[in-house]
Amino acid sequence: KKRGLLSADFVVNAAGLGSKDIAKTIEVDLPIEFEKRRILYTNRIKERLLEPLLISFEMGFAAKQLTDGVIYLSYLGNDLKPSYSMYDFHLKAAEVGMEIFPPLEHVEFRTHVDGIYDSTPDHQAILGGVDGKTGYYHAVGMSGHGCMMSPAVGNALADIITGSEPDIDVSCLHFNRFEKNQLVFEPRVV
Numbered sequence: 001k002k003r004g005l006l007s008a009d010f011v012v013n014a015a016g017l018g019s020k021d022i023a024k025t026i027e028v029d030l031p032i033e034f035e036k037r038r039i040l041y042t043n044r045i046k047e048r049l050l051e052p053l054l055i056s057f058e059m060g061f062a063a064k065q066l067t068d069g070v071i072y073l074s075y076l077g078n079d080l081k082p083s084y085s086m087y088d089f090h091l092k093a094a095e096v097g098m099e100i101f102p103p104l105e106h107v108e109f110r111t112h113v114d115g116i117y118d119s120t121p122d123h124q125a126i127l128g129g130v131d132g133k134t135g136y137y138h139a140v141g142m143s144g145h146g147c148m149m150s151p152a153v154g155n156a157l158a159d160i161i162t163g164s165e166p167d168i169d170v171s172c173l174h175f176n177r178f179e180k181n182q183l184v185f186e187p188r189v190v
Helices: 018-023 085-099 104-107 146-162
Strands: 012-014 035-044 054-056 059-066 072-074 108-119 126-130 133-140
Touching: 012 018, 018 108, 018 133, 035 085, 054 085, 059 085, 072 085, 085 104, 085 108, 126 146, 133 146
Parallel strands: 012 133
Antiparallel strands: 035 072, 035 108, 054 059, 059 072, 126 133
């Protein structure tokens, strides 16, 4: 619903999946693609099987046991592309998971959650201003890490906006890196 014109000296686009639409309002085309992720949840298991997070980048698998005993896990391999069936996903996650961690053969898949990553071409966030757009800043493209990184991102952007030196140098994550072909590739995406 349109509510009229809002005016501000500074605007930070931190809208996650809505960031592309917001950027379009000032004619900025964000290089963000939406990637589906699926997490499976098992039955509760009394004994602790997984401490802490188990990740195999080579086999495309990640799993963790929550405090209530439920294990959540996902298959992240490149060979299974959306739109895959739930059966295919369960089968692949179970197959790879049991190969890496045999005790998983005793769990039951109970439910799943689908989510979306807002991913940039290099799987790194876009942080800071936009050349030629005074007062407009990005904190977007977190690829599923936004909550984890938000305190540091918020502090860095506050420093940038106020003209202070950020505690963490985020200049390599500026929007202009795409125009300059200076991407900062994330080596491992979960």
